Amino acid sequence: MATDDAATRSSRWELGSDFHYPGTPSASSSPLDAFPKGMSLWHSGRDALRALVALHPEKFRRVFFPSFYCQDVPLALVADGAEVLVYPDDGVALEVPAGLRPGDAVIVSNTLGLRGASPIIRPLPSGTTLVEDHTHDPFSPWATRMEGDFAFASLRKWLPIPDGGAVWSGRLPVPEPPLLDSSHAHTSLLRLSGMLLKSRYLAGEPVDKATFRELLVSAEHRIGRGDIGAISPIARDLLKLLPAAEYRLARRANFEHCRRTLGDVPELQVLAPLGAEASQAVPFALTVLLPSKAKRDTLRAALAAESIYAAVLWPIDGAALPGIPPEHASRSECILSVHCDARYGQDDMTRLAETLSRLARAS
């Protein structure tokens, strides 16, 4: 019987995709204690930013986003009526937007967790507002010390919680969240149910994969739209319990182990932290660049056939917003990210690296 269980669990091995409900959380103190007082918690990263813009409309007359970035975020602000522009930042090299004027805000992102410090080294012109997006490494030294006027993050993208985003500032007022409404509570229930069922499935129990996938996908479609919403009570409490600092160490160790095991593979470029502050960075995922969209798509499908679910961070529609350099839209067609977070250990990373190397060499 025990052997059957182990065999079922092993046949259900997979890597990537949505979080399952975490095992036994055990932080010795709340990870949120490291942040400035006055952090406010929201249903998602988009809710946090939308609420900030609604509180300070005079600081967000025009909002500049990086060109290589999660397009759902600027599009959510466009839907709220904001004027959104794009400045060149491919995640590595950035050009501060020209012609900034009072009332403008610039979003700077720790894209893929590859930046150990802010790439904006000179203060922006007076009357402009700098907002940092720490979604991809929310517990980094840069995120807790923050150099901008405000910072925000989608916590649910980094931690195994059903919903959650945050906005904080060392010195300026941040918005107060409303009470949780029934629509956002419904979304959290869908997502939490999917996470719980996925954890039972991975444990080898008789759970149908399609059931939790449908719950997780339908919840994802509801997030960040409609009214601005608050964090759910369960996500709020999990945030205080989950060992974020240990998760961060595990992610770094996983990334490094995978990269080392992978070695040099022809036509596969691993994106790693660069620059003087590289040692402070913890990559969000193992992200690779391939020479073409066709090769990327082939590799992605081959990985999925071996239960490794790679993500595209991000699909960029060059026509969705004005000013996106064509090469940044092309870059998004050649990119692939595989999760290396604390759900996984060294054996998983060895398997990932060996599979990636074999499939990339074969394609």
Ligand SMILES: Cc1ncc(COP(=O)(O)O)c(C=O)c1O
């Ligand atoms: C870098 C970045 N910032 C913000 C967000 C928005 O987060 P949410 O989906 O929780 O609104 C995302 C979403 O994927 C993201 O990748």
